[in-house]
Amino acid sequence: MTPLAKTLQRIRWNLLLFLTTLVLGAAMLYFSRNLLTDADKTHTQAMGKRGEVQGKLANARNEEQELLEKFSRYQGIVAKGYIGSERRLDWIEQIRKIKTTRKLLDVIYELEPQQVLDGGNASGFDFMASKMRLQMQLLHEEDLLNFLADLRDSMRAYIDVKSCNVIKQTRTGSSAQLAAECMVEWITLRERTSG
């Protein structure tokens, strides 16, 4: 047996004790450090949550006023019938009714298929639009303005007039003084369903 081997044999238990305490000590440190790190993380999260809730509570009064006002406006939108499916049949009937009531000369329209107006937003609603090309013979420009006003007042859709061209009529044999061609968007809101 070499002198080194002899020496190692004589101190083997001490070496083992040393290594054991080293491993044990390291394990204790690792365990306690992990516990502390986890606790620190949880503490930070709890602090963050408390801060968030406290902030919400502090703003609750203002938020209450704001939400009440916004909800009231939402109810207004609901009352106007903007939310839900298009009611094209109602619209056709209503246009006919306005034409009769206002004694309009000629109203020709073409309603295109409905499209999503713009990309998704955080509201949970899609803004849907149906483009209508509208052509009218007018005795006076007020016929057009009244017609559009009646549409806005009576239709269960938001009426967005994108363009309107009014041209003086020069044809003989017609009582119409003006011809109008407008592009109108009929906007409704569709609640987005998850999935």
Add this chain to the structure above:
Amino acid sequence: MPQRRLFYLDAHRLTAYHWHAGKLTTEDSFTSNSSGIDAFAAYLALHKQDLFYLLADVVEEGFQPDVIPHVQGRDRTALLKRKNDQYFHGAALNLAIPLGRETTGRRDDRMLFLALTKPQLFEPWLAALRDAEAQLVGVYSLPLIGNAFAKAHVSKNRDHPAQFLLVSVTRAGLRQTYLDNGQLRFSRLTPLSGDSLDEITTACSIESARIYQYLIGYRLFERGSKLTTLVLTHPAQTTIFQERCRDTGDVHFEFLDLIAESGRYGLKTMPNDSHSETFFLHLMARNTPREQFAESAERRLYRLWQTRLALNTASVVIFLSCLIFSAKQLIQFYNLQEDTQQVQQQAEATGRQYAVALKALPQMPFTSNSLRALIERYDTLVKQTPALEPMYQRISAALQQAQRVELDRIDWKVGANPDEGKPTGDGPAKPVAAGKVVQSQDLFVVADVYAQLPVSLKNDERTLKSIIDAFNVSLSKDGKVQVRVLKLPFDVESTKTLRSTDDDAAVVEVPRFSVRILQKL
């Protein structure tokens, strides 16, 4: 823990003592013959785990001062070994004590080589120790221990002469140790035939005078100076020493209280007379000097014990450190957990308060954030949806002002870019593309107005121009819109060709013009 056992070896026997916290107990005495050695081996077998110190107090001890080159490492070890072999050939128990460096020249090292020059005196005892696998701390000589004591004594008494003789009485005889500047230079043991106080005091006086001559002879002490001789005596015997050891022209005696010194160094077993071996044994155990005589092989087991002790100490220190640090972290952990619980409870309480506050709000089928987003989007839509009437009213009012302007056409649209769809001729402007999201601050209401003027003014360009200008001014008089001429009935711009008109032409063309009204939303 191992006990400490001290051996005092003189020319005749080895005495074993047990030392513990200053208390020295004589355990056994072994003669230098085979039966003594056997008894010693048996004694060692009983105390295998203990630490052993050997203090030699023998006549056969050599001292040789020398100067060696200042070298380090293996060269130094080899040089010292060579020197020791040269001076004390065959003496395995040797050592070299550095005495400082020369102040001039190469600044060589001044050394004192020492050796216990009669190996056969030690070999049986060392062999027994080897056989018993005893943990030998070291082999020391009385001058080595006396040197440490004298150094401490000089450092405490600053006015003490640099060169002096320390005289002590032991069982082996009268020990005289010469020190220079706190460094051991020479030591001599004078065996005494008897052990009477009379003989000891006489020897002290005679041998002091004799060693003075020796020191002078070897030029270790300057002739003409008085050699201070410090005698370690029991206080009960000091008077007798003083009577016998009187100052001469060469030697001055001082007496040191052995009991007081023993007490000062913590020896609890006081000597009964002036014999001071127990005092030196105690000093050896208490302040073990670094220098010792034994070869490293003799001390191997002691070094192993030191290694084990270091490992065990390190284990304990590491474990305790980790334990303390972990405990600290655990305390922090529990404190943090407690704090977290409090924070969570506060958050829950605040959450409940918030929930109560929210209950005051109307019940909604979706979240408040969704409601905000919906209303915001709806507001944007409304803002981007202007009515026709204001623009028509503006044009109508301007036409009232400009009686001679007759309206042909109005192209009204909401556009993102005022120049988008700009007519090159009489064509209408294009509306903003459906489905396109635009910022309201970029949107404009654009109305292109096409009109004509009386034919009678056809050749009166200046009048035509003034009517159109006045019409434009009427349109934009409130400053809320911009008006830009798109087309005039004639071309007067420098960039275009200007042609004459035929006044007598059969077909008269009506003068027409167009303007664009822009209103930012």
